[in-house]
Amino acid sequence: MAAPGKPLKELQSEITCSICRCYFCEPVTIGCGHSFCQACLSSSWRGEASAFSCPECRGVSQDGEIPLVNRRLAQLTELGKEISFKLMQSTQGQSQCVPHQKPFKLFCEEDQTALCVTCGESPEHGAHKISPIQEAAHKYRRELQHIRSLLGNHLEEDEQLLAQEEKPAVDWSNLFSREYSKIYTLLLDEVKSLGVPERIRQEHKANQDRLSQHLQTLQDFMLELQALAHQPNVDLLQDSKHLLRSIDAVLSQRAKAVTPELIEHPIPGLMEILKRLQVELTLDPTSADSCVSVSGDLKSAKAAEDWPEETKPPEDFPLHYVFIMSSYAFSSGSLYWEVDVAQLPQWVLGIYTPSLRTRRRSGKKVTCTSLFLLQCVKKEEDYYLRTYPGPLNHRVKSPFPRIGVYLQYSSGTLGFYNVFQRSLIYKFYSIPFTAPVKPIFCPGPPLPGTKPGPMTLCPVDSHLCSCCHSSQ
Structure with missing residues (x-):
C-alpha cells in the first residue's frame, strides 16, 4: 500500500505544533498567524520580559497575553488525527504476496523486502537473515523513535543557535572597527576600498542561511518520521532504510552546519x-609537568609520550590541560610575542595572572577568571578555535602555522592574531589586571597515534612567508 499522499502530509504539518512537534493540544493563534499549543507558547514566553517574539518567525508581539484557544483549529486537529488513524487501520493486513496470494509474515533483512511463508522457504532467501514481520517492524519503530528523539534534541539546540546567530555574541563589526581605528589616519583609503563591514554582514548572513537550512532539514525529517510511524509494517520497513541513511548523512555534517x-x-x-x-x-x-619536555635553549616545548589521557568532558576546559609558563612576567606596557604551532594540530595559548580585581555588576560582586586562553582543536578533518572565557567557537579552513599574542597591561587588552594571514582572531577587552601577567603555553593534547611536534617561541627577528606554511 502506498504511503499517505501529499495532501495528508500537508494536513499533518498544519496541525502540528512547531515547538513540541506533536499534534496541537488546545491550539492558540498569535498576531503573526502562527499557531502553537497553549502550554508550549506559555512556556516559550515565560522568560521574556517585555517584547514577546513568535517562536517560529521571531516576529515581535507587544501583547504578551496568551490568546484564547482556537476552537476551529482544535476541531481540525481532531479531524486530522481521526483521518490518519482510519487510514492506518484501512491499510493494515491488505498487503500480500502476489505470486502465492498469501499475507506477508516475514521480512528479509538483506533484500529489505516483505515475504510470505512460501517465499521465505525458497532457495533465493535461504542464506538471508529473515525475521517475523512484527518483530522487524518493532525493531525499526524503536530505531525510528530513537532517531526522532535525537533529531528533537538537535532541533532544539539548533534553534537556540539560530537565535544566538540573530543576536551574535561576538560583535564582529565593533571588533574590527576598533582594530582599524588605530591605523585609520594612515590607511583610510585602504579601509574604504576593502569594504570590510559589508563583507562581515554578508558572511554573517551566510551563517544564518546555512543554519536556517539545517533547521529546515531537521523539521522535514521530523514530519517524515511522524508520517512514517503511522504507515503499515511493510511500507514502514521499505521506506525506513532510505530515510535513516539520509538522516545519518545530515547528522554527520551537523558540526559544520551549526x-x-x-x-x-x-x-x-x-x-x-x-x-x-x-x-x-x-x-x-x-613550571613544566613531567608530560612536557622543554628544549635546552628554553625556546620550545613538546608533549611527552606519557601525556595523560583525557578523562574529563570538554566543558571542564581548561582544568584538564597541562600548561607551562614563561620565565617573564609583565606588569606594564604594550607587548607582543609569536608562537610557531605549525607542527601541532592541537594547542592552547594565553596568559595567567594570580590576582584580578572583583567587579560589581548589577549590585553583585563578580569574581574574574585568572586565565584567558585561545585553544585549537582538531575534530576529524576540521579545526576549531575557541576562547576561554568568551564566546568564540568557530571553524577554520586550515590550521594556523603561527599565532601572535598582543598584551596591553594598562587597558587590560589581550589579542590573538593569525600571523600568516595578518588578521585578527579574537581580542579580550578591559581585563582588570592587578598583578604581573605571565604568558602560558600548552603543546597538546597530542592526537592519538601521532608523534607530536614542538611549540616554539619565535625570535624577534623571525619572519613568516608563504613557503614556511605547513599543515597537519
Whole structure:
C-alpha cells in the first residue's frame, strides 16, 4: 500500500505544533498567524520580559497575553488525527504476496523486502537473515523513535543557535572597527576600498542561511518520521532504510552546519605595528609537568609520550590541560610575542595572572577568571578555535602555522592574531589586571597515534612567508 499522499502530509504539518512537534493540544493563534499549543507558547514566553517574539518567525508581539484557544483549529486537529488513524487501520493486513496470494509474515533483512511463508522457504532467501514481520517492524519503530528523539534534541539546540546567530555574541563589526581605528589616519583609503563591514554582514548572513537550512532539514525529517510511524509494517520497513541513511548523512555534517566559520580579513600594516612591540620570551622549565619536555635553549616545548589521557568532558576546559609558563612576567606596557604551532594540530595559548580585581555588576560582586586562553582543536578533518572565557567557537579552513599574542597591561587588552594571514582572531577587552601577567603555553593534547611536534617561541627577528606554511 502506498504511503499517505501529499495532501495528508500537508494536513499533518498544519496541525502540528512547531515547538513540541506533536499534534496541537488546545491550539492558540498569535498576531503573526502562527499557531502553537497553549502550554508550549506559555512556556516559550515565560522568560521574556517585555517584547514577546513568535517562536517560529521571531516576529515581535507587544501583547504578551496568551490568546484564547482556537476552537476551529482544535476541531481540525481532531479531524486530522481521526483521518490518519482510519487510514492506518484501512491499510493494515491488505498487503500480500502476489505470486502465492498469501499475507506477508516475514521480512528479509538483506533484500529489505516483505515475504510470505512460501517465499521465505525458497532457495533465493535461504542464506538471508529473515525475521517475523512484527518483530522487524518493532525493531525499526524503536530505531525510528530513537532517531526522532535525537533529531528533537538537535532541533532544539539548533534553534537556540539560530537565535544566538540573530543576536551574535561576538560583535564582529565593533571588533574590527576598533582594530582599524588605530591605523585609520594612515590607511583610510585602504579601509574604504576593502569594504570590510559589508563583507562581515554578508558572511554573517551566510551563517544564518546555512543554519536556517539545517533547521529546515531537521523539521522535514521530523514530519517524515511522524508520517512514517503511522504507515503499515511493510511500507514502514521499505521506506525506513532510505530515510535513516539520509538522516545519518545530515547528522554527520551537523558540526559544520551549526558551527560558524571564522571571519578572516587581512589588516594592512597590522603585523608591522605589532612587530615593533615584540619581546623575546623563554620558558620556565620549573613550571613544566613531567608530560612536557622543554628544549635546552628554553625556546620550545613538546608533549611527552606519557601525556595523560583525557578523562574529563570538554566543558571542564581548561582544568584538564597541562600548561607551562614563561620565565617573564609583565606588569606594564604594550607587548607582543609569536608562537610557531605549525607542527601541532592541537594547542592552547594565553596568559595567567594570580590576582584580578572583583567587579560589581548589577549590585553583585563578580569574581574574574585568572586565565584567558585561545585553544585549537582538531575534530576529524576540521579545526576549531575557541576562547576561554568568551564566546568564540568557530571553524577554520586550515590550521594556523603561527599565532601572535598582543598584551596591553594598562587597558587590560589581550589579542590573538593569525600571523600568516595578518588578521585578527579574537581580542579580550578591559581585563582588570592587578598583578604581573605571565604568558602560558600548552603543546597538546597530542592526537592519538601521532608523534607530536614542538611549540616554539619565535625570535624577534623571525619572519613568516608563504613557503614556511605547513599543515597537519
